Amino acid sequence: MQPAGKGLFSAEKGADRLAPVARPRAAAAEEERLIEAIELLFFSYRDFTSDPDTILEEIGFGRAHHRVVHFVGRNPGITVAALLDILRITKQSLARVLREVIERGYLVQQTGEKDRRQRRLYLTEAGAELWERLVAPQRERVRNALAASGPGGETAWREVMFSLLDETQRPEVEKIIIKEP
Amino acid sequence: MQPAGKGLFSAEKGADRLAPVARPRAAAAEEERLIEAIELLFFSYRDFTSDPDTILEEIGFGRAHHRVVHFVGRNPGITVAALLDILRITKQSLARVLREVIERGYLVQQTGEKDRRQRRLYLTEAGAELWERLVAPQRERVRNALAASGPGGETAWREVMFSLLDETQRPEVEKIIIKEP
DNA sequence: AAAAATATGTCAACATGGCTGACATAAATT
């Protein structure tokens, strides 16, 4: 497979410089732009998760704990099943993390009132404090980033991010992230 | 623990409903928006990585292999040290993945011409094919997402993503992702 | 009332991909 227009072997070995380019110039330029976007997403996401990672390390938690604390914080009283749906992991995976977060007093379970099979999840005060600690730097980072783009930048950013979702996931994600005031 | 109405502490204890709100209405709305953005980033990134994950699973590779193939593809002849810098993992972690990728014929090492201590990394043809397979769906996804936003959307999106980076990382990331045509 | 389905928990074994620490080798630099 001859690499793409420019990244790969091309520049390094000079081969593409000699052979006529299979891919027209404009298409190659677009590809380059898209790959830059892909990498930007990779690096930005990495930095985006770095602040909470630092805090989590202090207290001996990992990202899995973070996700649990976050989504329980955002969805107080969420059932285990619903949390599994959001996280898309197995209940055995969740169990370990959940146990630790509960043992350390950040989260409590309450038997569902209507359906007593359910164990509804709530943050304790300590849990809410932890969540705030974790979310604060991310919120600041996102606030600054959105502010740094021109007017309409936030809307455009959201549109793009939303379009990155699988089409099938969009309604569900909308449900998950949008909370009524 | 009392559930919460919406965000964090507010409804959590119910106290805020009685006491005059510490956080003005507008600020609370902004917080909500920012948290939605945080979650959008989380879900979008998850879907963004899902296509390659499927392909990788078929061939018994993981994301670590993907990252190696990708960044070697984008930076032919990259040294091990430079790759470690990009990936920000230890050489022992990289070693395993690198060995597998090489053993299976996707990547070769060449002793550096100037500095013969270096093992410069290149994709083989099979490696370039794999890279193309992995990057194609992501490129399409990003292409569609960027196209879905209005004119100027791409620029705004990039600005926001770039601003999400740690300030200290920005020059380096710029170096890594931008390739001359 | 009995049977089936649902929500959750748990045990055990395993894979992946990070990590640390220690040490080895070859080549370049001082």
Place this chain on the structure above:
DNA sequence: AATTTATGTCAGCCATGTTGACATATTTTT
């Protein structure tokens, strides 16, 4: 000649995911 650098490797640990099997309590269906 001594030191530094680029890389490799061994050994063991940890976090977080997986599958499969099975248990319990509760609700729903028959």
